[in-house]
Amino acid sequence: MNRQSLVEQIRQKKSYLCIGLDTDIKKIPIHLLNEPDPVFSFNKAIIDATSDLCVSYKINTAFYESMGVKGWETLEKTVQYIPDELFTIADAKRGDIGNTAAQYAKTFFEVYGFDAITVNPYMGEDSVRPFLEYDDKWTIVLGLTSNPGAADFELLKLDHHYLYERVIQTSMKWGSPENLMYVIGATQSHLFSDIRKFCADHFFLVPGVGTQGGDLQQISAHALNKDIGVFVNVSRAVIYASDKENYAREGRSIACQLQQNMLTYF
C-alpha cells in the first residue's frame, strides 16, 4: 500500500486506529475452544466487528508462533481474512544481518503478504535495508518503546542525544516517509513534540494505549502531522473487552469510543 492510499483511508474513515490482534488462546472466550481453529474464529469476529472503525490491524507474531506450526496457519488465515484496504502490520520485531534480513522480508512481505513489518535497529543499516527494497511495503523501525526496559538502552544519553533519537536520525537516511515508519511508545507522550522537530513527516506506530497506560489525547495533541501520520494501536482493551459471547460487540464498542475521540483531530 502506498502512502497516498493509506492517508486517503485515514481521512475517509476519520480514524487512525490500529487494532492489535495479539490473540492469546488462554484469554479468549471459552465457548470458542470447541471451534476447529479457536484463535482464527476469534480474530474473524473481531475483524468483522471493527474493520469499518480502524485503518490497520497489527498481528503480534509471538502469540501465533507460541502455538507451533498450527499457529502459523492461523496467522496466515488471519492476514488473508483482513480486507485488502486495511493496512496490515506484522509486529515481528525482526533484525539480522543482510542475507538473513532478506529472508525475513521475503517471509512477511511475499509469503504472508503484509504491508509492513516492525524491525529492530540494533544491528544497523544492513539489517534494515532489505526490508526497504520492496515497493509499496513499509518498514517500521523501533525508536522509543513503551515498556520499562526502554530506560536501559533506548534512553541512554549520547552527547546531547538519546540513543533512540540517534537511531531515528540515522535510519531516516536509509528510507523515506514513503516506506519508513517508527514505533514510538505512548507512555512517553511528552517526547512526541521533541521527535516531531526532526522527524516531521514519517508515520509513527504508537502502541501502549489502554492496558499499557498511554493516553489518546496526549498522543494526538503531540504526535499528529499534516497527514495525521500516526497509528494508535490498541490491543488488549479492544480484543479482550469481554470474555463472554458478546466479546466482538464489546470490542466494537471500545473501538467506536476510540474512533469518536479521534474525530476532533480531522
Next chain:
Amino acid sequence: MNRQSLVEQIRQKKSYLCIGLDTDIKKIPIHLLNEPDPVFSFNKAIIDATSDLCVSYKINTAFYESMGVKGWETLEKTVQYIPDELFTIADAKRGDIGNTAAQYAKTFFEVYGFDAITVNPYMGEDSVRPFLEYDDKWTIVLGLTSNPGAADFELLKLDHHYLYERVIQTSMKWGSPENLMYVIGATQSHLFSDIRKFCADHFFLVPGVGTQGGDLQQISAHALNKDIGVFVNVSRAVIYASDKENYAREGRSIACQLQQNMLTYF
C-alpha cells in the same frame, strides 16, 4: 542443558564448533529437490556427517520462516533430529515487551525444545527476563555483531564505553554465566580481549567465521576462557562446501579441519 554438561561435551569432543543450519533451499544440491522435504533431507545428512565433530547446531529461523508454514515443520523435524547431547540454538534474535517475550520463550524453549535462543537487547530488561526464567535454558544476548551495520549503533561511544559494552555490562546483572551468553562477532576479534576483562566467565557465540571473514586462530587466542567458553559458529563454509551429491562428505571435511585447528587449545 546445564553448563556442566555443556563444558563436559566440549572437553570430551575437543571441539567448540557450532554448525549453522542456515539452509537456503536455493543453495542446496539440486538432486535433493525431488525429496518430499528437501531442506530436512539436506540437514539430516549434514547432521549425520558432522555431529561427532561439533558440539552445537544453530538454526537460523529466518531461512525456515521464509518457506511459510511448511518451513516451520522442517524446522521442528530438524531440531528433533539433532542428537540430545548437542546444544541447540534458535538463532531467532527475538525481543519484545515482557508479555510478548514470554510467548517467544515458550515458543523456542517449550514448543520446539531448543536449549538456547538469541535475543535482541534494544528494548531492555523486561524484554530479556522472560527467557532467563527457564531452568537449564540459555539466553544469548546480542552484544557486538559481525556485520557492517554494527558500526551504526553497537559501536557508538557513550562516555568511555561503546554501546555494546554497556549492553553486556547491564545485561550481565539480569542473569549469570549459567544461563546467559553473548553474541560477539568474529570480524571484530581484536575486541575480544577487552570484553573478557569485564565478562570473563560467560560463553560467547561467535558467528562470522568463514564466509563473513572471521579468523579462528584470532578468536581462540583472545576469546577462550577456563571452560573454553566459546562457540565458534560456521554456517555457509560447512553446509555449502559442495553443491553436488558429495555435499555432506565435503562439509564433514571442513568441519574436521576446523575441529583439528581447535585441538591445540585443549
